[in-house]
Each structure stands twice: as C-alpha cells, then as structure tokens.
Amino acid sequence: MFTRVLSDAQIQRIHCTSLAILERVGVVVPHEEVLRRFADAGATVDSRAQHVKIPPDLVTKLVGQAGKQYTLYGRDLARQAELGCGKRNYNSVGGEASWVDEPGQARRYATLEDVATASRFGDALPWITIAGAMADPHELPAAYRSVAVMATMLKNTTKPLVFWFHDRASAKYLVEMMIALRGDEKSAAQYPLCFPFLEPISPLRFPFHGLDLLFETARLNLPVPVGPMAQMGMSAPATIAGTMAQENAEILAGICITQLIGPGMPVCYCGICHAFDMATTQMIFSGPEQAIFGVAMTEMGKYYGLPVEVNTGLTDSKRVDAQAGLEAGITLMLSAAAGADWFGHMGISGVDQATSLDMLVFQHEVISYVESVLREIDFSDDALALEEIAAVGSSGSFIDRDHTAAHFRRELWFPKLLDRRYYQAWLEAGAPSSEQRCRERREQLLRTHKPEPLPRHLERALDEIVAAAKHHLTAAS
Numbered sequence: 001m002f003t004r005v006l007s008d009a010q011i012q013r014i015h016c017t018s019l020a021i022l023e024r025v026g027v028v029v030p031h032e033e034v035l036r037r038f039a040d041a042g043a044t045v046d047s048r049a050q051h052v053k054i055p056p057d058l059v060t061k062l063v064g065q066a067g068k069q070y071t072l073y074g075r076d077l078a079r080q081a082e083l084g085c086g087k088r089n090y091n092s093v094g095g096e097a098s099w100v101d102e103p104g105q106a107r108r109y110a111t112l113e114d115v116a117t118a119s120r121f122g123d124a125l126p127w128i129t130i131a132g133a134m135a136d137p138h139e140l141p142a143a144y145r146s147v148a149v150m151a152t153m154l155k156n157t158t159k160p161l162v163f164w165f166h167d168r169a170s171a172k173y174l175v176e177m178m179i180a181l182r183g184d185e186k187s188a189a190q191y192p193l194c195f196p197f198l199e200p201i202s203p204l205r206f207p208f209h210g211l212d213l214l215f216e217t218a219r220l221n222l223p224v225p226v227g228p229m230a231q232m233g234m235s236a237p238a239t240i241a242g243t244m245a246q247e248n249a250e251i252l253a254g255i256c257i258t259q260l261i262g263p264g265m266p267v268c269y270c271g272i273c274h275a276f277d278m279a280t281t282q283m284i285f286s287g288p289e290q291a292i293f294g295v296a297m298t299e300m301g302k303y304y305g306l307p308v309e310v311n312t313g314l315t316d317s318k319r320v321d322a323q324a325g326l327e328a329g330i331t332l333m334l335s336a337a338a339g340a341d342w343f344g345h346m347g348i349s350g351v352d353q354a355t356s357l358d359m360l361v362f363q364h365e366v367i368s369y370v371e372s373v374l375r376e377i378d379f380s381d382d383a384l385a386l387e388e389i390a391a392v393g394s395s396g397s398f399i400d401r402d403h404t405a406a407h408f409r410r411e412l413w414f415p416k417l418l419d420r421r422y423y424q425a426w427l428e429a430g431a432p433s434s435e436q437r438c439r440e441r442r443e444q445l446l447r448t449h450k451p452e453p454l455p456r457h458l459e460r461a462l463d464e465i466v467a468a469a470k471h472h473l474t475a476a477s
Contacts, residue, residue, distance in 0.1 A: 002337040002338070002339075002374075003295050003334050003335075003337040003338040004295065004299060004338065005292055005295045005296050005299070006296050006299045006300075010241075011299060011300065011303050013241075014241065014244050014245050014248055014300060015248070015300075015303065017245040017249075018245050018246075018248040018249035018252060019056040019059060019249075019252075021204070021245065021246065021249040022053070022054040022056075022059060022249050022252065022253055023053055023054065023055055023056060024053070025053075025204060026044070026051055026052050026053035026054065026204070027051070027052055027054070027200075027204045027205065027206065027249075027250070027253045028049075028050055028051055028052075028204065028205040028206065029050055029051070029052050029206050029211070029257070030050045030205075030206065030207075030208045030211075031050075031206075031208055031211045031212060032047075033215070034211055034257055034260065034261070035047055035050065035052065037260040037261070038052045038054070038256075038260065041058055041062075041260060042055065042058055043055065043058060052253075054253060054256060058256070059252055059253075059256060062255065062256040062259040062260070063252055063255050063256065063259075063304055065259055065263055065264060066255050066258065066259055066264070066265065066266065066267045066306070067223070067264050067265060067266030067267065068084050068266070068267075068305050068306055068307065069083065069084035069085055069266070069307070070083055070084065070192070070223050070266040070307075071083070071192075072130065072160035072192055072193065072194070072195070072223070073160060073191040073192065073193060074131075074157070074158045074159040074160045074161075074193070075154055075157070075158045075159075075181065075193075075452075075454070076158035076159075076452065077191060079129075079158050079159045079160065080129075080160070081129040081130050081159075081160050081342075083223070083266075083268060083307040083341050083342060084306070084307035084341060086339075086341075087341065088336060088340070088341065088342070088343065088371070088374075089129040089130060089341060089342045089343070090127055090128055090129055090130070090313075090342075090343050090344070090346060090367055091122075091128065091129070091130035091131070091132050091162050091342070091343075091344045091345060091346065092118065092121070092122045092125075092128055092130075092131060092132035092134050092162075092345065092346050092347045092360055093132045093133075093134050093344065093345035093346060093347045093348050093355060094132045094133055094134075094162040094163050094164050094197070094344075094345060095110070095132070095133045095134060095135055095136035095149070095163055095164050096110060096134065096135065096136060096348060096352060096353075096354055096355040097109065097110060097136050097138065098110060098353065098354035098355070099111075099114050099135060099354055099355045100318075100349050100354040100355065100356045100358075102358075102439075103318065103319035103320065103349070103356060103358055103359075103435065104318075104319060107353070107354045109138035109139075110134075110135030110136055110137055110138060110355060111135065111137050111138065111139055112135075112137040112139065112140060112148060112149070112152055114134065114135035114137070114355070115133045115134070115135045115137060115149050115152045115153060115156075115163075116152050116155070116156050117357075117446070118131075118132065118133060118134030118135055118347075118355065118357070119131055119133065119152065119153045119155075119156035119157040119451075120156045120157065120446070120449060120450075120451055121134075121357055121360065121442075121445060121446065121449075122134075122157055122159065122360075123156065123157035123158060123159055123449065123451045124445045124449035124451075125360070125361075125364045125445075127364055127367040127368055127371065128159070128346070128360075128364065129159065129160070130159060130160045130161065130162050130344075131153065131157040131159040131160070131161060131162070132161075132162045132163070132344075132345060132346075132347065133149050133152075133153055133161075133162070133163035133164075134347055134355045134360075135355060136149075136164060137149065141473075141474050142166055143166070143167075143169070143170065143473040143474050143476070144170055144173070144466070144469040144470045144473040144474060145166065145170075146163060146164060146165055146166045146170050146171075146174060147170055147173045147174060147177070147465065147466050147469040147470075147473075148466050148469075148470070149163045149164075150163060150174055150177055150194070151177065151462040151463065151465070151466045154177075154181065154454060154458075154462060155453075155454045155459060155462070156451055157451055158451060158452050160193060160194060161193055161194040162194060162195070162197075162344070162345075163194070164197070165196040165197070165213055165217075166209065166213075167209040167212065167213055168209070168212045168213040168215065168216050169473055169476070170213075170469060170473060171196065171213040171216040171217055172216050173465055173466075173468065173469040173473075174194075174217075175188075175216060175217065175219055175220055176465055177462060177465050178192075178193050178194075178220060179220075180458065180461045180462065180465065181193065181458065181462075185219075185220070188220050189219075189220040189221050192220065192221075192222050192223060194222070195217075195222050195223045195224060195225060196210075196213055196214060196217050196222060196224060197224075197225050197227065197270075198210050198211070198214070198224050198225065198226045198227070198254050198257075198258070199226075199227055199228060199229065200226070200227075200228035200250040200251075200253065200254050201228070202228045202229065202230035202231065202235035202236055202246065202247070202250060203230070203235050203236060203246060203250075204246070204249070204250060204253075206253075206254070206257070211257060214257070214258065214261050214262075215261060218261050218262040218265065221262060221264075221265060221266070223265070223266040223267065223268065224254075224258045224265060224266070224267050224268070225267070225268035225270045225309055225342075226250075226251050226254035226255055226258070226267055226268070226269065226270055227251070227268075227270025227271075227272045227309065228247055228250040228251065228254075228272070228273070229272050229273065229274060229283075229311075230243055230246055230247040230250065230273040230274075231243075231273070231274050231275065231276040231283055232273065232274070232275040232276055232289065233275065233276040233278065234276035234283075235276075236273065240289060240292060240293070240296075243273050243275075243293075244271075244273065244293070244296060244297065244300065247271060247273040247297070248271075248297075248300055251269055251270065251271070255267050255269075255306075267306065268306065268307045268308070268309050268341070268342065269297075269300070269301030269304065269306040269307065269308050269309070270308075270309040270310075271293065271294075271296075271297020271298065271300060271301055271308060271309070271310055272297075272309065272310060272311040273293050273297065274289075274290060274293070274311065275287055275289040275290065275293075282351055283351050283352075284316060284351070285311070285314040285315060285316045285327070285348075285350070285351045286312075286314050286315050286316055286327030286328065286330075286331050287316075287327075290311070290312065290314075290331050291312070291330055291331045291334050291335075293310070294310040294311070294312040294331055294334055294335030294338070294340070295334050295335055295338040297310055298310055298335055298338040298339055298340040299338065301340075302339060307341040307342065308339075308340045308341050308342065309340065309341065309342035309343070309344060310335045310340045310342075310343060311343075311344065311345070312331035312332045312334070312335040312336075312340075312343055313328050313331060313332035313343050313346060313363055313366060313367065313370075314327070314328060314331070314345075314346075314348060314363075315327040315328045315350075315359070316350060316351055317350065318349050318350040318353060318356075319349070319356075319358070319359075319435060320358055320359060320361075320362040320434050320435045320438045321434070321435065324359070324362060325362075325366070325434075328362075328363055328366045329366050329369070329370075332366055332367065332370050333370050333373065336370050336371075336374055337374065343367075346359075346360050346363040346364070346367075347359055347360030347363065357442045357446075358435070358438045358439055358442055359438075361417070361438045361441050361442050361445075362417065362434070362438050365415060365416060365417045365418065368413070368415070368416070369413065369415070369418075372413035378410075378411075383407070385403065388401065388403045416441065417434065417437045417438060417441060418434075419432070419434075419437070
C-alpha cells in the first residue's frame with residue numbers, strides 16, 4: 001500500500017460510527033426469511049416494519065467469518081481473477097441500457113448482439129480479467145434476460161463473467177448453466193464463474209430480489225460483492241466522512257446478510273460511493289472526491305481484511321478526450337497504489353449514460369500505464385549495472401550496448417495508443433487524435449479477435465437451458 005488518506009484514528013471513527021448507525025438506526029430488510037435469521041442471531045427485528053437493528057458484537061462476528069480470499073475462473077480455468085491476495089483485477093461494465101456506436105453520435109438501446117460483441121472485445125483485452133456484458137439487452141424480457149446474457153457471454157469469451165443477476169427464479173437457471181459448464185455441482189462450486197452483485201439501496205435499505213436470489217446462488221457458494229452506491233448530498237450526508245460512514249454501515253449489513261444465508265460465504269467489500277453534483281443534479285463519476293473515496297474506502301475494506309472493489313478509472317466525459325485522461329488516470333492510479341483488488345466498471349460513456357467500446361479501449365491503455373508504474377523493480381546486481389557503467393565510463397553511450405539490448409524491453413513501457421512520434425512523423429500520418437487512435441484500435445480488435453469456440457455439446461446444453469428459462473419464466477411473469 002503506497003497511498004493513504006486516513007489515519008488509524010480516522011478509520012476507527014468511521015468504523016465506530018458505522019456500528020452506531022447499524023445499532024441505533026438499523027436497516028430495512030424486506031425479506032421474511034432474512035428477518036427471521038437476524039432475530040435468531042440476536043438482532044432487534046421489527047417484522048412489521050421489516051426493520052433490523054444489528055448489535056456491534058453480531059456485526060463483528062458475522063463479518064469475521066466471511067470468506068476473504070477467492071478466485072473466479074473463466075470457461076478456460078487458466079483465465080482467473082484472484083481476489084484478496086494482492087493482485088489487481090479489472091472488469092468491463094456489467095451492463096448498460098444504452099450503447100454508443102460512435103462517440104458524439106446518438107445513443108441506442110443495447111441488444112443481445114451487443115453482449116456478444118462486448119464479450120469478444122473483453123476477451124481480446126489482456127488487462128481485462130473479468131469480461132463484462134456491457135449491454136443490458138432491451139429486447140429481452142427481464143424475467144429471463146440474465147440467462148440469455150450468460151449463455152451469449154460463454155459463447156464469446158473464456159474469461160470470468162460479470163453481468164446483472166435479476167431474481168431467484170432466473171438465478172436457478174444460471175446455477176444450472178454453471179453446473180453444465182463445469183460438468184457437476186461440486187466442480188461448479190469449486191470453480192466459480194461469476195457472482196451476484198448485492199447493491200443496498202442508500203440510505204440503509206436492501207432490495208428484496210437482491211437478497212432472495214442469494215438463497216439460490218448459495219447452492220454453489222458463489223462470492224458476493226456488496227456495494228451500495230451512496231451519493232454524497234443525495235442519498236448520503238453532504239460530507240465525505242458521513243458518506244463513508246453510511247456506505248461502510250450498508251456494506252457491513254450486507255456482509256452480515258450473506259453470512260446468515262451461508263456461513264463463510266466469500267464476499268468483496270465494494271466501496272463505490274460517489275459525490276452528487278448539485279449543479280447538474282447527477283452523480284459524479286470522477287471528481288476529486290472520487291479519488292479520495294477510492295483510497296479511503298480501500299483502507300476501510302482492508303481494515304476488515306476483505307478484498308476491495310472501487311469505482312475508479314472512470315470518467316464523466318462522454319468521449320476519449322483530455323477530461324477522460326485526467327479523471328481516469330488520477331483516480332485509478334491512486335486507488336491502485338492504495339491496494340484495491342478490483343476496479344470496475346470500464347467502458348462507460350459518462351455517468352452510466354451508455355456503453356462505449358472506444359472508452360474501454362482507452363481505459364485499457366490507462367490500466368496498462370498504471371500497472372507499469374506499479375511493477376516490481378529489479379534491483380539485482382545486473383540491473384544496478386555497476387560493471388556496465390564502469391565499462392562505458394564518462395564519454396561513451398549505452399545505446400549500442402548488449403546490456404541495453406538485453407534489458408530495455410523489460411524496463412520500458414510501450415504504449416498501444418499514446419503518441420510519442422516526432423511532430424513531422426505524426427503530421428505526415430494525418431495528425432491523428434487520441435480518439436481516432438482508439439477508433440482504429442477498436443476496429444482492429446473487432447476484425448481480428450476470435451475467441452476460443454464453445455464445444456458443440458456445451459453450446460446445445462446452454463441453448464436448452466435458455467429455452468427452458470424463456471418458456472417457464474415468461475409464462476410466469
């Protein structure tokens with residue numbers, strides 16, 4: 001951990017305030033079975049109001065038993081995202097309602113074909129460890145949409161997946177799909193492919209379906225990221241400290257719920273609070289407050305010994321421009337240096353305005369830059385190069401030395417998109433902008449990358465599950 005914004009005393013103050021919120025104010029939990037389990041565990045439950053007050057010792061006990069290390073595995077088991085072990089992971093966004101084909105042009109509704117495109121695209125980008133659906137297909141009924149999305153993703157990427165779960169009924173089919181993929185239930189639990197994201201509704205409320213579906217995914221002990229998106233000044237206090245205290249309380253309450261459903265269930269601490277812009281009346285993705293939140297919420301999650309996700313590397317800009325570079329670069333660098341495990345969700349145009357492959361290409365370059373900054377530096381005798389410096393002396397050059405040829409490829413970062421050419425060479429190439437270079441890279445990847453095909457027997461099995469989900473879930477809705 002290279003970056004800190006909180007002192008140990010400040011971490012303790014946020015922690016104690018969060019415990020006081022849960023004990024004195026409590027949370028709304030609209031789920032009869034979860035309320036019963038809270039009551040059995042010693043919490044103060046008002047079943048009629050669907051309200052729970054959680055004593056500090058119960059919070060400490062339940063958070064302490066949560067699983068704090070786990071690995072997500074793609075269709076190809078070698079494609080992994082490791083959480084809680086000091087490695088950084090990046091995902092493209094789990095799904096947006098709108099899609100932008102070209103920056104600066106009109107948006108359109110996202111489709112299932114966009115899911116296929118986004119999955120292939122995420123498969124092609126090496127720093128994206130978890131491929132996102134990036135599209136929430138407008139043409140499919142919500143009742144079975146997630147099932148069709150998951151099947152489409154499995155056909156187009158070998159990486160772990162992120163998409164939006166919907167409810168318990170559809171989650172049953174998702175579990176069946178994972179079992180079909182791995183061959184049996186034990187293997188599906190041993191090699192988790194994806195996760196249900198539990199998002200408390202700030203302030204201090206939980207969604208029924210988000211809780212209810214966990215009873216289905218607990219069958220495979222799927223990890224559960226818990227991430228409220230408390231907005232400073234809107235759904236949380238208009239102070240950084242107050243927003244973090246509330247966000248932390250909501251996350252702790254969510255972790256308690258996971259442990260009441262499945263003791264030891266692995267979790268991720270998602271400190272994804274944001275500020276609210278009083279001028280535009282919308283959330284702020286990447287103001288200076290987000291840089292603070294990214295570091296401070298990482299420190300809070302690590303205080304509990306948990307893997308941490310933060311919303312950094314994003315931008316309020318709608319296109320690849322100087323604003324996007326400033327916002328994505330600064331926020332990602334600081335939270336990565338603070339030790340966060342997971343960064344999402346890349347590929348969003350503006351504040352959840354639409355999906356943009358151009359933006360994802362650009363953010364992938366930012367990720368590569370940040371990863372190079374945070375690389376492990378070689379301090380061997382060969383790298384310190386005393387003998388080489390002595391051999392060159394005070395009047396030579398290192399450019400033609402064997403030592404240089406042996407080391408420069410490992411020691412230098414080579415960009416895919418950033419421009420370093422001489423002015424005349426850049427001019428003669430048509431003076432391309434960053435946005436043009438992103439567009440060209442996007443088209444090249446879409447044209448050339450072919451993911452490993454899904455075996456035919458597995459493709460048929462997935463199609464049968466999707467058909468069954470469509471038949472039964474749409475008939476019931």
